[in-house]
Amino acid sequence: MLSKKAQYAIKALSYLSERYEQGPVLIGEIAEKQHIPLKFLERILLDLNKAGVLNSKKGKGGGYFLAGPPESVSLARVIRIVDGPIALLPCVSLNFYQKCDDCDEQSCRLNVVFADVRDAMLSVLENRTLRDI
């Protein structure tokens, strides 16, 4: 399941996509229009900023705006930033790989199957962008 954080992130980004190249948008406006708790959204946007998806401007007339065109940001990228791995097992994650405690990866049949699941998920998530939402 996606976390609330990820859902909020996608909603916020889709809102900013509609206003791409129309100047900075206030956190407060995004929070209100998309029904997201303000302070929670603050933290989320901060992460997206650090990851380079968003840029910001401080002070009056400031706010957040997309760093690039909506079609350049895949959903896979957003989910990884806020939720971490997309794969169902750490041992088949491309970006957050972690060794299994207890199974030997040569003989384990599980990782083969779940690598296929991961690829199936990514075939959708890597190819859908903010533009599609």
Next chain:
Amino acid sequence: MLSKKAQYAIKALSYLSERYEQGPVLIGEIAEKQHIPLKFLERILLDLNKAGVLNSKKGKGGGYFLAGPPESVSLARVIRIVDGPIALLPCVSLNFYQKCDDCDEQSCRLNVVFADVRDAMLSVLENRTLRDI
């Protein structure tokens, strides 16, 4: 991410698959061989029993055994029993559907994308069985 519960369930079932039609197997034996906490495994097998994947026999000579052949049990079925929904959003779950609090499903573009993700996942998980593991 899959829960430990789901991982344990699959491991236990794969162990029972190797002993299909060879009589009941003790929880204790499964727990020991697959390195699963005994009492935790007890609860998991209980759920799989209730769901009809396993059958059990009490008393001496008792234990658990698969209710049907390994190839009749898909991974999707196992995951749903122990972890619940496979979909990433409740509003696109086939077996555990729940309405979104806050988005109208006519206009929401998210559910379209995540229904595709769900289908991609299921195309693998519905077609791999205990036999493949």
Next chain:
DNA sequence: TTATTAGTCTATCGAATAAGTAGGATAATT
């Protein structure tokens, strides 16, 4: 019929994670 064996069931506990909040620091305008 009694003892033993092994699954059934409920309650609970501690730790980790998720969701949300508070409040000040920092930077850019006016």
Next chain:
DNA sequence: AATTATCCTACTTATTCGATAGACTAATAA
């Protein structure tokens, strides 16, 4: 200097996860 708005850290609260305890029930064997 005052104001505006993001940046950052720490915290609180609620929920879920992983695991355990202990009593109950059914089946077998002595």
